Amino acid sequence: MASASNRGVIFQGAGKVTVETIDFPKLALGDRKCDHGVILKILTTNICGSDQHMVRGRTTAPKGLVLGHEITGQVIECGRDVEFICEGDVVSVPFNIACGRCRNCKEGKTGICLNVNPARPGAAYGYVDMGGWVGGQAEYVMVPYADFNLLKFPDREQAVEKITDLTLLSDIFPTGYHGCVTAGVGPGSIVYIAGAGPVGLAAAASARLLGAACVIVGDMIPERLRQARSFGCEVVDLRMDVKLSDMVAEITGSPEVDAFVDCVGFEAHGCGHDHGHEQPATVLNSAMDLTRAGGEIGIPGLYVTEDPGAQDNAAKMGSLSLRFGLGWAKSHSFHTGQCPVMRYNRALMQAILFNRVEIAKAVNVQVISLDDAPKGYADFDGGAAKKFVIDPHGLVAA
Secondary structure: OOOOOOOOEOOOOOOOOOEEEEEOHHHHHHHHEEOOOOEEEEEEEEOHHHHHHHHOOOOOOOOEEEEOOOOOEEEEEOOOOOOOOOOOOEEOOOOOOOOOOOOOOOOOOHOOOOOOOOOOOEEEEEEOOOEEEOOEEEEEEEEOOOOHHOOOHHHHHHHOOOOHHHHHHHHHHHHHHHHHHOOOOOOOOOOEOOOOOOHHHHHHHHHEEEEEOOEEEEEEHHHHHHHHHOOOEEEEEEEOOOHHHHHHHHHOOOOOEEEEEEOOOOOEEEEEHHOEEOOHHHHHHHHHHHHHEEEEEEEEOOOOOOOOOOOOOOOOOOOOOOOOHHHHHHEEEEOOOOOOOHHOOHHHHHHHEEEEHHHHHHHOOEEHHHHHHHHHHHHHOOOOOOEEOOOOOOOOOO
């Protein structure tokens, strides 16, 4: 097809993003054709907390990076080797880029594909150290290995009607769900969710979907705690100078939980009188303290190998001070890493389509224009209890 114009959200250095004209995508990987890829007209693309780490200057992301790894779109062009995805299909794009051919992909570990990033296992669109792939906070994007990667929605009209829910399948809904699954959440579980940002709220909704008896969400932002309470969660305000276990015991009668999900990551702050100070290991140490012996800890929150904005030299290299002996003594299980989105997205799509979960309502989706993306980043950084969904062509608003 003939090239059209394209615009995207560009990282311009710590604290600054702009919307600029960028190249229209081609079915190419460098100098070679990408016959297994497709070009998407993006219907929705979301701002993620992981993007916010880069924009705050807490990673080694280079200036000029096109941001965005949460993508839902309509196929407008297919490479000649694409067999099962067709022009006109409306699809969800897992944020993990996966070849479908390597050992890890064949084992379902699509978050650590061996062939899509020369630096390390695993790749994502528009993210630092994740293979150099162009991001999807834009009007158009190229997606490789389309037959393997894309989740096609069964009915286009239904997909458009539920787009604010379905857009969350690219990352935060599967990620929150993965955190709960790996923490062993099931019917009757008592669950603690650390962090009431969008992933934490998605995890809380997932825990309820999985049958948890009690879901407790901890955060320091009252608006986010109100959002968690709005769909049936118990909440604890971590600004209070009270032991977390005591606050949990006041809710459940026990100072321990069955499952703990860390949806905060490496920019964690201390609780109580320390709540204004960064303590990057505090959530992990709290997890070991709060989780019962034999319990499980899911860690979908992001931890990085390099944090140039950290307050001490060890943390700058990703080295944290953990009381790991406590976790060992309590026989805890820890599960880390990117969510393998394809393990969950089809089932979660069905949960949305059959009205088993209102995930957009749970995370408080707010649709914004592409030009409003910089303001969305600023509001999100200020602690807004919202999930910002960019509508680059004005199709959702229409």
